[in-house]
Amino acid sequence: MMRLRLLWLLCCPLSACGETPVLELRGVEPPRGLVSVATQVTLLGRFPLDVSVSYQDESRSEVNADYAVHIGGRAAASVTWAEVTALIAVVPAGLALGAHDVEVGAPDGRSVALPAGFTAVDVLR
Numbered sequence: 049m050m051r052l053r054l055l056w057l058l059c060c061p062l063s064a065c066g067e068t069p070v071l072e073l074r075g076v077e078p079p080r081g082l083v084s085v086a087t088q089v090t091l092l093g094r095f096p097l098d099v100s101v102s103y104q105d106e107s108r109s110e111v112n113a114d115y116a117v118h119i120g121g122r123a124a125a126s127v128t129w130a131e132v133t134a135l136i137a138v139v140p141a142g143l144a145l146g147a148h149d150v151e152v153g154a155p156d157g158r159s160v161a162l163p164a165g166f167t168a169v170d171v172l173r
Contacts, residue, residue: 077089083142119139149164
């Protein structure tokens with residue numbers, strides 16, 4: 049149980065504890081990738097864990113870090129919660145050339161978008 053409380057504190061700014069933690073998407077690194085290959089990216093922002101604690105039945109306590117990422121309407125091949133300020137995702141190959149919106153769906157059902165957050169190119173410069 050102590051571990052769950054510590055994880056929550058890592059994700060909840062002290063000034064906002066008791067409130068819903070902020071979900072925020074500020075950037076994507078690298079911001080561009082080749083159309084022809086999948087590209088691993090780091091999404092930067094604020095991605096709190098969804099923590100539920102049962103004090104009566106410890107087996108019902110859980111930490112949920114199941115984030116969903118879409119780039120240009122296509123699901124990322126994989127998404128990993130790295131820390132409260134970063135998600136790692138794989139942009140699928142085959143996006144159309146140009147800028148694409150990046151959308152993040154949180155485990156609690158909230159979502160956030162970054163318009164034109166990733167650009168698919170045919171040549172990296």
